[in-house]
Amino acid sequence: MKKIKVLTDDCIGCGACVGIDPEHFTFNDEGYSIPKSNENLDSEALMNAIESCPVGIISFEEVNDEKEEETEETA
Ligand code: SF4
Numbered sequence: 447m448k449k450i451k452v453l454t455d456d457c458i459g460c461g462a463c464v465g466i467d468p469e470h471f472t473f474n475d476e477g478y479s480i481p482k483s484n485e486n487l488d489s490e491a492l493m494n495a496i497e498s499c500p501v502g503i504i505s506f507e508e509v510n511d512e513k514e515e516e517t518e519e520t521a
Pocket residue numbers: 452456457458459460461462463464478479498499500501502503504
């Protein structure tokens with residue numbers, strides 16, 4: 447399945463993605479963006495949020511179910 451990937455370590459906390467698409471992005475405790483939902487991935491707001499990121503750290507990644515569990519455990 448396809449998932450949103452945010453390189454949170456490189457996020458500058460500008461808030462663009464969260465402001466444009468609060469369905470898919472939220473802030474972590476340090477004020478940096480993390481993916482919030484992987485539903486409705488073809489939404490226009492999501493595309494706008496990805497394009498609006500000034501440091502270009504939002505993308506999609508393809509994961510299988512097994513790998514997805516690993517990702518959640520190590521996140
Ligand atoms: S738009 Fe980019 S830099 Fe700004 S909060 Fe979102 S991920 Fe971070």
